[in-house]
Amino acid sequence: xxxxxxxxxxxxxxxxxxxxxxxxxxxxxxxxxxxxxxxxxxxxxxxxxxxxxxxxxxxxxxxxxxxxxxxxxxxxxxxxxxxxxxxxxxxxxxxxxxxxx
Amino acid sequence: xxxxxxxxxxxxxxxxxxxxxxxxxxxxxxxxxxxxxxxxxxxxxxxxxxxxxxxxxxxxxxxxxxxxxxxxxxxxxxxxxxxxxxxxxxxxxxxxxxxxxxxxxxxxxxxxxxxxxxxxxxxxxxxxxxxxxxxxxxxxxxxxxxxxxxxxxxxxxxxxxxxxxxxxxxxxxxxxxxxxxxxxxxxxxxxxxxxxxxx
Amino acid sequence: xxxxxxxxxxxxxxxxxxxxxxxxxxxxxxxxxxxxxxxxxxxxxxxxxxxxxxxxxxxxxxxxxxxxxxxxxxxxxxxxxxxxxxxxxxxxxxxxx
Numbered sequence: 227x228x229x230x231x232x233x234x235x236x237x238x239x240x241x242x243x244x245x246x247x248x249x250x251x252x253x254x255x256x257x258x259x260x261x262x263x264x265x266x267x268x269x270x271x272x273x274x275x276x277x278x279x280x281x282x283x284x285x286x287x288x289x290x291x292x293x294x295x296x297x298x299x300x301x302x303x304x305x306x307x308x309x310x311x312x313x314x315x316x317x318x319x320x321x322x323x324x325x326x327x
Numbered sequence: 328x329x330x331x332x333x334x335x336x337x338x339x340x341x342x343x344x345x346x347x348x349x350x351x352x353x354x355x356x357x358x359x360x361x362x363x364x365x366x367x368x369x370x371x372x373x374x375x376x377x378x379x380x381x382x383x384x385x386x387x388x389x390x391x392x393x394x395x396x397x398x399x400x401x402x403x404x405x406x407x408x409x410x411x412x413x414x415x416x417x418x419x420x421x422x423x424x425x426x427x428x429x430x431x432x433x434x435x436x437x438x439x440x441x442x443x444x445x446x447x448x449x450x451x452x453x454x455x456x457x458x459x460x461x462x463x464x465x466x467x468x469x470x471x472x473x474x475x476x477x478x479x480x481x482x483x484x485x486x487x488x489x490x491x492x493x494x495x496x497x498x499x500x501x502x503x504x505x506x507x508x509x510x511x512x513x514x515x516x517x518x519x520x521x522x523x524x525x526x
Numbered sequence: 527x528x529x530x531x532x533x534x535x536x537x538x539x540x541x542x543x544x545x546x547x548x549x550x551x552x553x554x555x556x557x558x559x560x561x562x563x564x565x566x567x568x569x570x571x572x573x574x575x576x577x578x579x580x581x582x583x584x585x586x587x588x589x590x591x592x593x594x595x596x597x598x599x600x601x602x603x604x605x606x607x608x609x610x611x612x613x614x615x616x617x618x619x620x621x622x623x
Contacts, residue, residue, distance in 0.1 A: 242531060242532065244534075244535045244538075245531055248584075248588065250580060250583060250584040250587060252428065252480045252481045253480070254427050254428060254454075254478060254480060254538060254540045255532070255534035255535070255538045255540070256427075256454065256534075256540045256541045258532075268410075268412075268481075268482070268483060269410070269482075271481065271482040274481065274482075274580040274583075277578050277580035277581070278578070278580040278581055278583065278584035279581075279584065280578070280581060288481055288482055288483075292475075295454070295457075295474075295476065298454075298455075298541070299454075299455045299541050301455070301456075302455070302456070302457075303458065303473075303474070305473040306457065306473055306474045306475070306476070307473065307474070307475045307476070308454055308475070308476045308477075308478060309475050309476070309477045309478070310477075310478045310480055311478075311479070311480045311481035311482065311483060312480070312481075313481070329553050329555070329598060329599070330598060331558060331560070331598075332558070332560040332561070332598055332600065332601050333601065336560070336597075336598075336601045336604060337560055339604060339608065339622070340560065340563060340564060340567075340604055342621075342622045342623070343567075343604075343607070343608055343611065343617065343622060344563075344567065346617040346618075346621040346622060347567075347611075347616070347617065349621075350616075350617070352571075352574065352576070352616070353567065353570050353571075353574075357570055358563065358566045358567060358570065359566075361566040361569050361570050362562050362563070362565070362566040365562070365565060365566065365569070366562070407573075425540075427538070427539050427540030427541075428537060428538060428539070428540075428583075429537065429583055429586070430599070439556055439557055439565075441553070441554055442551070442553035442554070442555060442599070443550050443551060443552050443553055443554075445599050446550060446551055446553075447539060447544075447545050447548070447595070448545045448548040448549065448550045448551065449550045450539040450540070450545075451539040451540060451541060451542045451544065451545040451546070451548075452541075452545060452546065452548075452550070454540045454541050455540070455541035455546070456546070460550060463549060463550055463552075478540060
């Protein structure tokens, strides 16, 4: 995946690996399937999902992604936001049609 | 108060350390040195970084660009520490830091995380009801100010650069650092107004 | 969150209803002697490349829910460190009795 520029709309994969067996993931459950905006590229870091099992851990791009807070929990004040570090392999285009284009 | 560790946990720790010592893996001296070094880290470092950023635009730019380098400038060794990101509060936006998955915290510049930062209530509520959590600290944001909750999930550690309170014009770095509390660096509180600080 | 396939793991606490009405207990005490010793041990073992913080977290996250919620913070660390040292063969179970 080419590095995403700040401002790119993305969707967090609606994936639940913890239901499939032992794993260690850094993507909080409340963001799965949620759309947000890339705010900043934070750098490349060894994938903690591999480090946690002492496996070879290739580096992955880590993004700071910004989400509107109220839609996540159906409560909160409009304008409030949540900013979270998310690895590239958890992100997909917000609109799958964009990927084909 | 957090409950003390169980008696069997104390015994388990000593048994593990004894086994590691017997193999020459750790020594009491190394443990003591490690603990002493951890004990030295304190929120006074973070407070001084904020105070300097309020006074020195060049340092402020460095702090926002590369927190670790800004910490090194204060004499803190960041070797082996995670990158430090600094979040700038503005008149329109307040930052609040939490780690919902565990307890990630900028220990190099703030010291040990307080017990409440690691508590289940803080970890679960800060992202969902940040204003309710702030209210427990007596922190009420001005009307119209938005909150940006920062969930510290991965390789960075995050600290807040709060806004400099009005009424601190002409203050020295020492005076300014004294009103920047650990809570303000996490975002649960704001630096106190001088009038309130004096009261 | 009635879908059981979307139930978060115990440690994945952001926004979970369980603690919604629990006030944050403002405990400002530094870690006690036990906590500081566990903390120092973890740092040393990481320095010596015997474990990573990611492994520590994986170990903490695998503690069954009832115990995860009952153990203190540094007890969870100790549980994970001990399990990892056994798993890696650094120490043997009989040495810990």
